[in-house]
Amino acid sequence: MMREKLVNLFLFLLLPVTALAAFALDEPFIITLATKAAILALAGVGLNIALGLGGLVSFGHAAFFGIGGYAMGILAAHAQSYTPIMESPFLIEGTKSMPVIWLVAIVVSGLAALLIGALSLRTSGVYFIMVTLAFGQMLFYFSISWPAYGGEDGLSIYVRNGFPGLNTLDPLTFFAIAFAVLALVLLFAGRLARAPFGLALSAARQNAERVEAVGLAPFRLRLVAFVISGAVTGLAGALFADLNRFVSPTMFSWQTSGEIMIFVILGGVGRLFGPVAGAALFILLEHVLGGLSEFWHIYLGLLLLLVVLFARGGMIGLIAGREVAHD
């Protein structure tokens, strides 16, 4: 228990320390990598609410990641071309303001999660995995074939979106923004797990029959969890798009869903800081091994295999031991 807290503290400090060190050494690319890790961790924290706490193996979280990305892309594209998104029945204009974009990303991906969840949560097990995958793929092909927003080529945003009072063009400032969002969401996710909702949701994962017998409906708990999960991953998508100043259908691809799941599994399913560990390791491997070989995914696969076979609690489980039931 104590050890997990130390590991969490280390992971929490890892990214800002890396970013600050990179700033001191004048290595803006490393800052960008730390920012990417923070944003991907955020996407993983979102998935972990469904997967870790709720036991919902969603293989379609790219849908929410992509929706968040396109929320940013569409709003910013209209703002940079000075064309409204729609004029009738009422005027909706684009925006370059991050808080507004985030809000739209959260709401739209949350609504999508409500719709996808309401349908897919009627199934379980392999079928749930397949239904969520199918929804992700539907959005993927839709984004490819929708010419209004770049189709296959995606959308480029020329200047990073703004945040009131901050210079978002500065890499360290943008890192600070992404990291602050991650920290806030981690705080929220940590409280969620211990709140009445978390107790009931996790109980529904362990034993749905028991939860029903105490008068709580597992479907409702899971649906709410899925919506929160999708909204968080959608927020991460908006930030990711802002980091790259580019959105493309790749964000919707099943490989993206798989990568988000890999962050969670590598770090530790159900562990609050699992996705942070997983995303940081993923970026590190991508950077280090990717420099050595184009086929670095082989090593990633090998690592994943080892984790799944020998360290079911992921890296955090390996270091901090079995999760202790907390009062």
Added chain:
Amino acid sequence: MTEVLLDVRNLHKSFGALKATDDVSITLRPGEIHALIGPNGAGKSTLIKQIAGGLRSDSGSVHFAGQDVTPLSTVQRARAGLGRTFQISSLAMEYTVLQNAVLGALGQSGRVMRFFAPVMRQQKLREEAMRALELVGLADHAAKRTADLSHGQRRQLEVAVALTLRPKVFLMDEPMAGLGASGSKEMTGFLDGLRREAPILLVEHDMDAVFALADRISVLVYGQIIASGTAAEIKADPQVRVAYLGEEDAA
């Protein structure tokens, strides 16, 4: 006439040609233990599912405290006041004993859509949970992981969780199953006092417990209630002796 808390009227359920429940009516009055006995395959489990929800009846109705719950789901029936224990312990195994009991209290409070305040620090839920654990004698094990409990302790925890629901009626599916002689005796003593909280519909194989506890006994054979009455009446019933107690020559 005393008020009837659980009123099961003319339930039917068929699986193909098999009549699993054949016109079963059963009632439960305040303060009583009504035991349901019957040989294996008599349809007890089917009947329990029909009463608790989860299995829709072909016809007939179930009422709790005057409310027709026939169209309601398992979850809604639990809310309406049915405290159920399972034949095979059904608990959240990763949780502590206290967390399982708090889960019950949380279900009873209905305030589950709360996302910030730590649930285990909510005094009311904790007190309710501890009260139930003390009643069944598990208070000393509150911090233990449920998976580390003995079989008997899990049975006790099942009952404790049902208690936190403050139910109008208990529906207990073989609470003595696998308890052994001393555990079974302890549970018998406990259930004897429990009937003051709420009446119990008790499905049980342990005949000593049934005859010691039950105010009324109903005998279910091939989906039909063939006899219903006090322990003495059931013991004397020739039909029961043939069908259930296995005596060919009814004396």
